[in-house]
Amino acid sequence: MKLAIIGLGNMGQAILSGILKNNILEAEQIIAADKKFANADFEIEEKFKEINITDDNKEAVQKADYIILAVKPQIIELVLEDIQNSAASKVIISIAAGVNTRTLSQYFTANTKIIRVMPNTPALVAEGMSALYYSNLVEADERAFVEKIFNSLGETAEVKESDMDAVTGLSGSGPAFVYIFIEALADAGVLKGLARDTALKLAAQTVKGGAEMVLSSDIHPAALKDMVCSPAGTTIAGVAELENKAFRSAVINAVQKAAERSEELGR
Numbered sequence: 001m002k003l004a005i006i007g008l009g010n011m012g013q014a015i016l017s018g019i020l021k022n023n024i025l026e027a028e029q030i031i032a033a034d035k036k037f038a039n040a041d042f043e044i045e046e047k048f049k050e051i052n053i054t055d056d057n058k059e060a061v062q063k064a065d066y067i068i069l070a071v072k073p074q075i076i077e078l079v080l081e082d083i084q085n086s087a088a089s090k091v092i093i094s095i096a097a098g099v100n101t102r103t104l105s106q107y108f109t110a111n112t113k114i115i116r117v118m119p120n121t122p123a124l125v126a127e128g129m130s131a132l133y134y135s136n137l138v139e140a141d142e143r144a145f146v147e148k149i150f151n152s153l154g155e156t157a158e159v160k161e162s163d164m165d166a167v168t169g170l171s172g173s174g175p176a177f178v179y180i181f182i183e184a185l186a187d188a189g190v191l192k193g194l195a196r197d198t199a200l201k202l203a204a205q206t207v208k209g210g211a212e213m214v215l216s217s218d219i220h221p222a223a224l225k226d227m228v229c230s231p232a233g234t235t236i237a238g239v240a241e242l243e244n245k246a247f248r249s250a251v252i253n254a255v256q257k258a259a260e261r262s263e264e265l266g267r
């Protein structure tokens, strides 16, 4: 079995790292295509030295059974035009935000198997969250293989295609919202006199610990919040300020806007 990854940017590299680190495929079974490889000065990272690389998308697709499309939504149709004749009998896996199976299938035959995945960048540290949608022609062994790839990058969940824009706004874009929150916590620590590295460690571990509490217990986040808030204590004073500044509403709107942008990219 051979896999082609078209686009070896942030997400393409994260997926490739997970596959290699977890021995899902041997290096010889993978071919990566990216137009940046056409640049003679391009330095491929040490960890990817053993895989085949090319700047020719068609060549990669011809040699593979599974194709991961990891290019930007704005150029995916150019890539699809390029590969359509070589890829129709293969399993197509697109991670592009917003681009739906209706658009993807226009480039192939009615029998082409299409899978959409929305991963996120914590895949780089095997803490990713990937939502997967399988179109109905995809067979059980093909689903199992693709799920294995994304399980090697963290957690997976199967979703309906109509949920993909919401997923993109929440877990696809969400890491950026979390980083802003961590940065703001650390800035506040620095404002109150902490060293930057100490403040950043406290902030990141607090977010990680909070997430772990939610994931590892059946306790609702609101009840976990109540456990931190002592009557007339420090936390409730901070919580009141967050409510005053409409923090929840800002977060909800951020996810909503990101989901709407995903919808727009699909039009």
Ligand SMILES: NC(=O)C1=CN([C@@H]2O[C@H](COP(=O)(O)OP(=O)(O)OC[C@H]3O[C@@H](n4cnc5c(N)ncnc54)[C@H](O)[C@@H]3O)[C@@H](O)[C@H]2O)C=CC1
Pocket: 006, 007, 008, 009, 010, 011, 012, 033, 034, 035, 036, 057, 070, 071, 072, 073, 075, 078, 079, 095, 096, 097, 118, 119, 120, 121, 172
């Ligand atoms: N960055 C993120 O957090 C996430 C991104 N995605 C999706 O992943 C896809 C890729 O995003 P990133 O990796 O962030 O982008 P990126 O810009 O880091 O990588 C895209 C790669 O595609 C290459 N490329 C450009 N034109 C090409 C062509 N004609 N043929 C072959 N390769 C070409 C570029 O050289 C680049 O290396 C997007 O569709 C995005 O919606 C999905 C989930 C999360």
Ligand SMILES: O=C(O)[C@@H]1CCC=N1
Pocket: 097, 168, 172, 173
């Ligand atoms: O910002 C974006 O469009 C991509 C999709 C999800 C995360 N990053």
